[in-house]
Amino acid sequence: MSPDPQALKRSVLAYLDGRAGDLVELSHRVHESPEIGFEEERSSRWCAEMLEQGGLAVEMGICDLPTAFSAEAGSGPLTIAICCEYDALPAIGHACGHNVIASAAVGAGLALAQLADDLGITVRVLGTPAEEGGGGKILMLERGGFDGVNAAMMVHPAPGELDRMPCLAVEHYDVVYRGKEAHASGYPDRGINAADALTVAQVAIGLLRQQAEPLDQVHGIVTLGGAAPNIIPAHTEAKYYVRARDLARLERWSPRVKACFEAGAVASGASLEIVPQGPTYSEFETDEQMAAAYVANATQLGRLFPAPGGRSLNASTDMANVSLVIPSIHPMLGLDCLPAVNHQPEFTAAAASPAADRAVLDGAAAMALTVVDLALDAAERERLGSKTYSHLAADQRAGR
Numbered sequence: 167m168s169p170d171p172q173a174l175k176r177s178v179l180a181y182l183d184g185r186a187g188d189l190v191e192l193s194h195r196v197h198e199s200p201e202i203g204f205e206e207e208r209s210s211r212w213c214a215e216m217l218e219q220g221g222l223a224v225e226m227g228i229c230d231l232p233t234a235f236s237a238e239a240g241s242g243p244l245t246i247a248i249c250c251e252y253d254a255l256p257a258i259g260h261a262c263g264h265n266v267i268a269s270a271a272v273g274a275g276l277a278l279a280q281l282a283d284d285l286g287i288t289v290r291v292l293g294t295p296a297e298e299g300g301g302g303k304i305l306m307l308e309r310g311g312f313d314g315v316n317a318a319m320m321v322h323p324a325p326g327e328l329d330r331m332p333c334l335a336v337e338h339y340d341v342v343y344r345g346k347e348a349h350a351s352g353y354p355d356r357g358i359n360a361a362d363a364l365t366v367a368q369v370a371i372g373l374l375r376q377q378a379e380p381l382d383q384v385h386g387i388v389t390l391g392g393a394a395p396n397i398i399p400a401h402t403e404a405k406y407y408v409r410a411r412d413l414a415r416l417e418r419w420s421p422r423v424k425a426c427f428e429a430g431a432v433a434s435g436a437s438l439e440i441v442p443q444g445p446t447y448s449e450f451e452t453d454e455q456m457a458a459a460y461v462a463n464a465t466q467l468g469r470l471f472p473a474p475g476g477r478s479l480n481a482s483t484d485m486a487n488v489s490l491v492i493p494s495i496h497p498m499l500g501l502d503c504l505p506a507v508n509h510q511p512e513f514t515a516a517a518a519s520p521a522a523d524r525a526v527l528d529g530a531a532a533m534a535l536t537v538v539d540l541a542l543d544a545a546e547r548e549r550l551g552s553k554t555y556s557h558l559a560a561d562q563r564a565g566r
Contacts (some may be wrong), residue, residue: 169284171542178195178277178534182527184379185276189530190523192216192359193269197518203296206233209252209265210293213272220276229309231302236272237275237308238309240282244321244547245554247312247492248291249320253298261509262298263323263517266499266526270321273530278537285541286559290315291298294484299407301445303484307491310557317456317540320485321529323517325507327471328479329499333450334381334409335416335480336494338443341367341386341427345436357398359522360436361391364402367430375428382419382479383409405443409482413451438531451484455546456536460497463535467528469500481508492555497532499525506535 182189196209210226210233217237218224218526224237244298250271251264275291282289292311306312322331348357371384386406392399408423410416424440431438459470485496501521507513516522540546 171313171538174281174284174538175280175535178538179531180278181277182273182531182534185223185273188216189269189526192524193379193523194518196252196268197219197260197520201252201297202256202261203300203302204231204233205293206252208324209268210235211297212405213250213252213268213293216272220279220507222275222279222291229311232306232419233293233295234302234306234311237291237293238288239275239279239367240285240288242282242286242288244286244539244541244551245290245315245319247315248277248289248533249303250291250293251297251320252293252372253296254511255298258509258511259514261511261514262515262519263501263508264297265520266323266522267320268518269526270499270529270533273526274533274537275425277530277534281538284529285538287537287541289537296444296459297484299444301447301484301534304445304447304487306479307560308557312488312492312555313557315492315555316553317453317534318488318492319456319460319496319536321497321499321533323398323501323525324479324498324503325501326498327464327469328498329457329471329485330421330452331496331498332478332480334383334411334482335413335447335449335486336407336409337416337420337446338405338557340441341404341406342439342441343402343431343434343436345398345434347433348398350396350398354398358400358435359398360402360434361399361439363430363434363436364404365430366433367427369430370426371423374422376389378419379411379415381409382406382409382415384423395456414447415555416446443562445484445487447482447484448486448490450483450496451489452493453489453495455549456493456495456540457497459539460532460536464497464528464532467531469528469532491560493550493553499529501525545556
């Protein structure tokens with residue numbers, strides 16, 4: 167006898183209703199204890215413990231990443247990964263709402279674990295550290311964390327509802343100039359000013375922006391500018407992100423930005439070092455069938471999706487790299503918090519509001535209900551079942 171889709175969906179909603187208090191409490195606990203990338207010891211443990219208590223088999227520290235984990239239930243041939251982010255931002259905590267992502271992923275995993283055998287699936291909740299620049303998912307892709315996965319999904323809070331996050335490719339690096347100290351008044355001619363090198367580079371970048379194509383971006387901060395006003399700065403550092411529409415465009419845009427930093431070295435006489443900080447993030451390829459199923463289920467829960475148009479978010483995520491090799495979705499959960507937007511202290515507050523609590527439960531439900539649809543649709547099972555990911559096969563295709 168075939169499973170009854172509506173009965174299974176009612177079971178998902180009933181289960182999540184019974185765990186609502188636990189899931190909201192988890193979101194608030196993670197929110198109150200922000201941890202930056204690769205240091206999410208408490209947050210990852212709290213998520214893993216709740217999943218283990220719900221019957222999933224948990225393995226901590228996978229892929230040589232101490233704060234990554236895998237939690238699995240079921241043994242069906244169709245493996246669905248739910249990605250669980252929990253890193254915070256420096257200084258402003260969970261201003262991107264990863265506490266909501268974490269709790270929604272845990273909720274979806276728990277609900278699906280109860281039905282995995284009925285659905286003929288394996289559900290795998292992956293704890294993925296350091297999305298904010300560290301590229302945890304990319305490292306996990308390369309090290310086998312996504313092996314055997316047929317489809318992947320996650321949700322992310324934002325000011326408004328979206329069926330996807332428009333993504334730019336991005337690379338992250340530190341810029342280091344080294345010159346020579348000297349007395350800034352008595353012997354300035356004996357010094358090599360590394361701060362001047364950075365100033366020249368910033369001016370050059372400002373001028374380069376006139377020739378930028380749409381969505382070409384560059385932005386950064388100075389992290390070390392010198393020691394004292396009367397010492398010629400011999401060492402300056404900055405952190406920069408360079409973004410473009412996709413990897414192909416980034417490959418053309420990035421050298422032009424780096425040439426600006428080289429100009430600073432040439433003009434000042436300082437030496438230059440550009441140090442990559444984490445893997446390069448790609449553009450996102452949304453799986454349209456999965457996205458449509460998600461929107462249908464989220465709409466049934468009362469989530470309101472706007473008509474196409476308006477300003478796009480245009481951020482970046484390491485989930486994008488997953489999407490290039492595994493059918494994936496990354497919908498946005500609206501918190502109705504404007505004018506507060508991601509990466510503002512006001513959004514930190516919004517990420518623990520009643521709207522965020524509702525988003526935790528709706529996000530968990532919408533993902534779980536979408537998996538029910540995918541698992542019970544013969545055509546979708548066949549389509550996704552043919553796309554099992556293997557990092558070894560990916561290495562062979564890339565010639566590594």
